[in-house]
Amino acid sequence: MHPRRPFVKTRRLDSFILCSVTPNKTPGTPRRNDRSRRAILDAARELVAEKGYAKLTIEAIAARAGVGKQTIYRWWPSKGAVLLDSVLALSQNGEGEGAEQAITLPDTGDVEADLKALMRATAAEFSDPSFEAPIRALNSEIANDPDLAAVYAEQVAAPVEEAKRERLRSARRAGQIAADTDLDLFLDMLYSPLYQRWLLRSGELTPQYTDRLVEAVLRAFPPAK
Amino acid sequence: MHPRRPFVKTRRLDSFILCSVTPNKTPGTPRRNDRSRRAILDAARELVAEKGYAKLTIEAIAARAGVGKQTIYRWWPSKGAVLLDSVLALSQNGEGEGAEQAITLPDTGDVEADLKALMRATAAEFSDPSFEAPIRALNSEIANDPDLAAVYAEQVAAPVEEAKRERLRSARRAGQIAADTDLDLFLDMLYSPLYQRWLLRSGELTPQYTDRLVEAVLRAFPPAK
Amino acid sequence: MHPRRPFVKTRRLDSFILCSVTPNKTPGTPRRNDRSRRAILDAARELVAEKGYAKLTIEAIAARAGVGKQTIYRWWPSKGAVLLDSVLALSQNGEGEGAEQAITLPDTGDVEADLKALMRATAAEFSDPSFEAPIRALNSEIANDPDLAAVYAEQVAAPVEEAKRERLRSARRAGQIAADTDLDLFLDMLYSPLYQRWLLRSGELTPQYTDRLVEAVLRAFPPAK
């Protein structure tokens, strides 16, 4: 989307949905107005929340941000890209200016407890109305735009996935899950049902549900006795 | 969407994606031109496949179907509804004219073998390019339009879900899975990972993947020894 | 610009600038909203007079006319074409619905008196502020758009020119100007100086000026003694 200078520092994550990376004013070329950039991302998020993604228009974003349309088209290739960035920006507001972060998940030594906490937090995040609309929208875009999907996968999903895998490796080392556990399959089974329920509104995301899900997944990858 | 008279007959399903129901010329009421209806649904499907859902327009459907726009607006409330119907129509072409069907899944007595076959078939169906575009599109609509989601859930998902549950009940009776298995959780864990991978393009849908998925899910619900 | 059905009737002209022809609802094809058409032409004329041609925009015309932009683009190929039509419509408002007219000029038998009156009237017309702006604008368009120039020449200029020539033929028959007078040259010498002064604002259009102009031109084509 635009040049990024990866300056990594560590950050602890408490849920799973996403987290990422602000662009970084590459000191060389593009003299970009950061006030406008922020205003655009804020406006996009607000408008999605207010009107829904279907009624989100570039013109409305520009108007609310007090910005020319061209300033949006100059820096983002599509409405979906703006939305992606606006969600990214949201996920790290207040963070150290322009720094990438490595992500780690809590590790108390008890994988079941940790995963249950994580899943409950994730479910809560899904229910937060200020996340609901933009992420649902972003999801639609990603499902239909392979380019955006690739950016999302690289910028957003990959680091989070790696953090999840790292936590499971720790559990595997501790003998809490099978030594030959396929971490990706484990994560799919853990995470997809939650995501799917939310996306298709096919059921409530209760703590009971997530707890039982964690238990079932752990049963599927039992350590050798 | 429009009045339906459920006239049920039985049909065997070999995969999971969907299956349903054409509206039924309720003999009394609306003098509806079935030639037009078919032309519209065909045109919608073709156009989604050709251009993608984002570029699907009512005007293009009407033009290709050789139909006035009004004829579409008269019978469907939204683009998503046309698409839903067009996918439904596709899923049962060649079937007995205008009849609803009860659905059953294969039951050889070996639940693992049956589920592996089912999941492989489902994965194959996801890869069929003539299903790919419209279903992906339909999915976006459903994720963002709760009304459509409700119709989908009732008309499409419910009967399939019931068939899946029925097959699992049979397995439970046969002692192949735990007596206290939560069937919905079982199905979520089985089905969501596949669906999710496809939707977000986050991985290949290989037979190896589906087989290992089935095995893992079965391990999570072991019958009492 | 659009189909016209020429249904001619006679009309007396008292000045030279222009006069022409409304389009005629060709009964066949285009079901055109005449209320919109009129509103557009009126709005165009008003806006040119208010803001000047340089600041005349299609959007402003559409807005003032209470009409969609597309309705303008549907029927006129360019801003200049709208303007031409709007001036044409103006030149014959109140005239018999949709009828073309043949034009005749006053003929008292005294060519000098008639031409002086005609030139004074024309000069007065040029000074009318409600003609000033649109005609000046139209002129620029014509000077730079050969297509529009052709329409103008055919629809507007030709009938007026013919009427002028006819008046001069009458004078020639009456022995008031030379028998071998080149009518086109005569008219160029009579009319261009007036037009030029107005267009380039290079001098006042006083009755003295037009009178002396008429006298000089008549001196250039004296009848044989």
Next chain:
Amino acid sequence: MHPRRPFVKTRRLDSFILCSVTPNKTPGTPRRNDRSRRAILDAARELVAEKGYAKLTIEAIAARAGVGKQTIYRWWPSKGAVLLDSVLALSQNGEGEGAEQAITLPDTGDVEADLKALMRATAAEFSDPSFEAPIRALNSEIANDPDLAAVYAEQVAAPVEEAKRERLRSARRAGQIAADTDLDLFLDMLYSPLYQRWLLRSGELTPQYTDRLVEAVLRAFPPAK
């Protein structure tokens, strides 16, 4: 437009369209890049000839001239002013650097012959395609922008008009035209028809036409016998 120091020298004109004056680097004040100035004027002329005046943009001029937009806005108040200067520059390329010239017209003693030659040359100049587009454009601007019209009148038209009048005074002294000839009216009648034909494309500019025009105008102002 910008400061000029009039340093006059004499120049013989052979036609009527225009002639004038380059600005002059007033040695004290503005450190102006003459290479840029020339590049801008050249670019403007080329682009008008290539694309037409309607599609001439400041951005395109700047781009072709390899110049920042601000450099244009710094020195010219409007597109029309650039165009005027570019035409002026054209009319005296090769002339002595930065010098104004007094203009004289050929005077062989035979006013009819001289005027015929002059009008033929002028007509030829109008037909030169490299003059056609920019002058036509300039004309539109002048017709719609009184400020520009004033600059044009003062810088371009006035000296030429004076030269024309001077030639006619000579003819009047020589008794070739009437002693009480209104020189401005004479020039209007001589010049406007030619200009008008060209501007509105209402007829060819042949030598026959200009010759007959000269003859007719001379007939209108006969010397006393």
Next chain:
DNA sequence: GCGTAAGCGAGACGGTACGTCACGTCTTAAC
């Protein structure tokens, strides 16, 4: 001979208007 202020290229910015597309409603000619 060395800052220093100007002119300069580049181009981002807030805007306005463009000409096009599709929407959903409506009217009409013709089958």
Next chain:
DNA sequence: GTTAAGACGTGACGTACCGTCTCGCTTACGC
């Protein structure tokens, strides 16, 4: 008597330029 055809008001699209505004840079004075 329904339907295809398509005009209509509406509103968003993505693009082109506008005229203003920084940016670094170079360039030529004036101290």
